[in-house]
Amino acid sequence: MMLDGRFEERSDDPHVLARLSLLAGDDVLPEIPVSALEVDTVLTVADVFDPLKEQLDTYGLAHVQFREPPSRDQFRQLGEQLGTLMSETDPTVAPFVEQAVILNLISRFGHGADPTLQPFSSDYLTLHSECSSRPLNDQPRYITLLCLEPGDNPDRAQTVVVPMEAVAAQLPEPILQILMETRYRHCINGPMLARPTTNGLAFSFRDFRAAALDWTTEGKASASEVGAALRLLLHSMYRRDLMSGVCWRRGLMVVIDNCRFFHGRTSGPTMPGNQTRHLIRLRIL
Numbered sequence: 001m002m003l004d005g006r007f008e009e010r011s012d013d014p015h016v017l018a019r020l021s022l023l024a025g026d027d028v029l030p031e032i033p034v035s036a037l038e039v040d041t042v043l044t045v046a047d048v049f050d051p052l053k054e055q056l057d058t059y060g061l062a063h064v065q066f067r068e069p070p071s072r073d074q075f076r077q078l079g080e081q082l083g084t085l086m087s088e089t090d091p092t093v094a095p096f097v098e099q100a101v102i103l104n105l106i107s108r109f110g111h112g113a114d115p116t117l118q119p120f121s122s123d124y125l126t127l128h129s130e131c132s133s134r135p136l137n138d139q140p141r142y143i144t145l146l147c148l149e150p151g152d153n154p155d156r157a158q159t160v161v162v163p164m165e166a167v168a169a170q171l172p173e174p175i176l177q178i179l180m181e182t183r184y185r186h187c188i189n190g191p192m193l194a195r196p197t198t199n200g201l202a203f204s205f206r207d208f209r210a211a212a213l214d215w216t217t218e219g220k221a222s223a224s225e226v227g228a229a230l231r232l233l234l235h236s237m238y239r240r241d242l243m244s245g246v247c248w249r250r251g252l253m254v255v256i257d258n259c260r261f262f263h264g265r266t267s268g269p270t271m272p273g274n275q276t277r278h279l280i281r282l283r284i285l
């Protein structure tokens with residue numbers, strides 16, 4: 001049995017207000033719950049890799065403060081230790097790509113930019129797992145971000161993370177069941193929205209904001225039950241007590257396990273400052 005449907009948020013859904021207050025408000029979110037490894041200078045990649053990997057395996061996040069940012073080559077080599085680097089093939093981001101795999105994230109567009117250029121805008125980014133609409137083999141396991149320049153206002157445009165385990169823990173079993181039987185309709189080979197892993201439930205899911213989410217469910221749930229499950233999932237994601245953020249500083253590197261944390265970003269300053277924020281990113285399979 002397969003059933004297709006469409007989910008669209010309503011302006012009075014509880015997550016809509018929570019999202020706005022968390023991501024577009026003035027608050028500075030609490031620091032991510034993993035203390036930073038302090039690294040004086042990078043001698044070899046191996047020096048940093050072992051403690052970093054231990055943090056990542058334990059918490060699903062790694063947090064490293066380098067006194068000076070590693071070079072792009074060292075950054076890439078560190079990523080290569082974690083897995084296979086994904087090439088940045090989207091033509092719209094081509095001007096920001098170096099060495100085929102390093103994406104320069106520079107806030108240079110105002111609010112309301114073209115969605116493909118969203119990572120470069122100063123608008124907030126809704127919570128998501130990376131590449132949620134691709135087949136599982138094409139969804140990165142890790143996202144690595146390194147700050148080269150925090151910009152004038154490091155309290156804004158915070159990268160935010162929410163643990164999937166804590167999101168799942170709030171959802172009743174029948175709701176989890178629906179999410180494990182439902183996937184994006186247009187991604188035929190894609191995973192279900194939730195799936196069991198050795199680290200608990202992993203989600204492949206993006207908050208589409210006002211855009212429609214077309215789904216297919218393979219279980220017995222009705223269209224209204226799927227809609228209710230998606231609403232509850234979104235509500236569980238935007239909880240103040242689950243969200244933490246990164247105040248970017250030069251040389252700060254954060255690695256996110258895409259199977260254990262949702263991520264997003266608070267809105268940036270509406271007026272461009274003298275210094276724009278500059279992060280570099282790797283996505284690792």
Ligand SMILES: [Fe+2]
Pocket residue numbers: 128129130263
């Ligand atoms: Fe992302």
